[in-house]
Structure formats: C-alpha cells, structure tokens
Amino acid sequence: MTDAFLTAVCLMKHMKERDKSAFWQVAAAIFFVFGLFVAVGMARAEDNIPDVIRIASEGARPPYNYLENNDLAGFEIELGRELCARMNVTCTFVTQDWDNLIPGLLDHHYDAIMAALNITEENREKLAFSTPYVRMPLAFLGRRDEPIAGVSAEALAGKKIGVIANTAFEAYAEDHFPKAQIQNYASLEEAILDLGEKRVDLVLAEKADLNDFRTNRREAQNTVIIGDLPRDPAYFGEGIGIGLRKGDTALKAKFDQALEEIRKDGTFRKIRERFFPYEIE
Structure with missing residues (x-):
C-alpha cells in the first residue's frame, strides 16, 4: 500500500489540476477494493480454513456413500455439499479405501472424512469429530x-x-x-x-x-x-460424525455451525428423506 501511495504522489506532480480530482476518485476505488481483499484474506487466515475443502469417503457403504458412474454419491456426499455451501467454500470429494481413510487424513491428503465413521473412544484418540449427524437406531x-x-x-x-x-x-x-x-x-x-x-x-x-x-x-x-x-452410546458410541485432524479447530467449528443451521431450517431432513425413509438422529 505504501509503494502504491508514493507512486500516486509522483504521478500527481505531472498532472494538470483538472485531472487530479478524477485521478483520486479512481485511486480511492482501487484502494478500497484492495483493502477488501486484504480483509477477507486476513479473516480466512485467522480461521485457518482452506478455500477448497477436500472430503474423503469410501464409496462402499450405501446409502451413506457409494459410487455412481465412478463418482462418489449418497447421503454423506449430498450432506457434504450442503455444508460446504453454508461455509462459503468449495468442496471436492476423494475416494479412499477404508483402511487408509484415517492415515490419509493425518497425512494431509484431504481435510475431512465423511464415510459412516463412528465416534468412538478409539477413533477419538486420533481424530477430532464434528457433532454427530447420524445416530442410527x-x-x-x-x-x-x-x-x-x-x-x-x-x-x-x-x-x-x-x-x-x-x-x-x-x-x-x-x-x-x-x-x-x-x-x-x-x-x-x-x-x-x-x-x-x-x-x-x-x-x-x-x-x-x-x-x-x-x-x-x-x-x-x-x-x-x-x-x-x-x-446406546455405552455400546455403540455417540454416532457418526465428520472426522477431522485435532488441530483443525476452526474447521470443526465451521462444520458444527453449518450442521446446526441445516437442522434448524429443515434442510437436513430434506436430504435425509432422499436416502433414509426413517429418522436417523
């Protein structure tokens, strides 16, 4: 910003008086837009949320997740898309075999797991979880x-x-x-x-x-x-949630907020009814 200001001052010395007003109007608009980009970038940096969130799923557990024409589909994929939309980020989906789901997340190959992953004490030792989105009876x-x-x-x-x-x-x-x-x-x-x-x-x-x-x-x-x-949580854990790295606290908060929003406005029920003809929470 300082360099841009000095450049503007130098240009002013060579301009006629009648052009200076128009110049500063344009310059003010440019500085304003630049400031917005800086502010948005700082906010995103503080949240530590990537612009593109990569979500891994297995593609082998219908109706939670399955492959359709070699692309991931199912309840969790539709739910993930809606959550990303509420978070104002782009999401992409990665197919990963079950045994490598957690190692791949910990190695930063993707940012989250949505694959009918149960919230158990054993899994909590490695991962953080969103609030449960399925408590299957x-x-x-x-x-x-x-x-x-x-x-x-x-x-x-x-x-x-x-x-x-x-x-x-x-x-x-x-x-x-x-x-x-x-x-x-x-x-x-x-x-x-x-x-x-x-x-x-x-x-x-x-x-x-x-x-x-x-x-x-x-x-x-x-x-x-x-x-x-x-x-019964004593036997079956708390339910199914989004698996996340323990350090990604801002991302967990965003997922939790988005889950709360879609429950309140009925969007979760609409998605659920396309895949489960009964309550799952």
Whole structure:
C-alpha cells in the first residue's frame, strides 16, 4: 500500500489540476477494493480454513456413500455439499479405501472424512469429530409370517437372536436380553439367511443395514423390521460424525455451525428423506 501511495504522489506532480480530482476518485476505488481483499484474506487466515475443502469417503457403504458412474454419491456426499455451501467454500470429494481413510487424513491428503465413521473412544484418540449427524437406531429383523409380539427382555425370553460375532451387537444382546439365546455369525448375511431357514427367530443389527438387505436381497422378501431400539452410546458410541485432524479447530467449528443451521431450517431432513425413509438422529 505504501509503494502504491508514493507512486500516486509522483504521478500527481505531472498532472494538470483538472485531472487530479478524477485521478483520486479512481485511486480511492482501487484502494478500497484492495483493502477488501486484504480483509477477507486476513479473516480466512485467522480461521485457518482452506478455500477448497477436500472430503474423503469410501464409496462402499450405501446409502451413506457409494459410487455412481465412478463418482462418489449418497447421503454423506449430498450432506457434504450442503455444508460446504453454508461455509462459503468449495468442496471436492476423494475416494479412499477404508483402511487408509484415517492415515490419509493425518497425512494431509484431504481435510475431512465423511464415510459412516463412528465416534468412538478409539477413533477419538486420533481424530477430532464434528457433532454427530447420524445416530442410527438398532432394530430387529423377523419373519413376516411369524410376528413377534414385542421386543422387551421378557417378550424375547427363549427366542433365538442372531448377531454378528465379536461386535457391540453381541455384547448388547447378551446384556439386554439375558433370557434369550444369542447365536453368533461371521456376517449379517449369514444371520439373515438363517432367519429365513428358521434357525433363529430374530436378527439384531443397525436399522440401515437391515433395511439395505431387505431392499436389495431376494432372500429377505419374507422379512420385516421390528421395533426400533435407541442407540446406546455405552455400546455403540455417540454416532457418526465428520472426522477431522485435532488441530483443525476452526474447521470443526465451521462444520458444527453449518450442521446446526441445516437442522434448524429443515434442510437436513430434506436430504435425509432422499436416502433414509426413517429418522436417523
């Protein structure tokens, strides 16, 4: 700015009086615009927010995220675009395999993770998280032709409940349904196939996974989702949030603010309804 001012003074010495007024009007406008750029740059520097935010996702967990014509799509991608718009930044999406999601973030290959990443104590040791944007309820899957009266501990006494082995679902089922028979499986698919063969009476899992199986697998045609169970943070963590580096406190604050805004004005619900026909918070 000082150099520009000295240049202007030198030019003034060689100008006629009638031209000086017009010159200073133009110069004032230029200095004003320059000042705005400086102010915006200083504000962005203080926030430590990049102009382009790179968001990584796996592309293998529908409806949260999936690949469509080799491009990332799904609930989290639409949500990420809306959050970036509220933050007045450009966002780009990066496909990353699950095992390298957190290492890639810590190595600054991208700025955030939106990939159905659960907020757990183990993940908190490495990352910071936004406020949760999904708290997926649990549910039971049963057979349509053999309805279950209820899902209380007493109602399920003696019933066989299939769960994925060595997971929070196994621990939750054992603690909450002590009079039921808990049967472990290597995968959700195996448990649901046994449900169809009447080897178990119910399968316990997250509602999104059960709904996805029912939507896409012929084997699940005779099944029905029974009774939502509230998500217990003691077993399943706080929910799903945006994974961030611990030092990016300004970026976390911006994401949290944008999440709050879209919840209040109904935008979050509109996005959610395109991918989940039920509440997820």
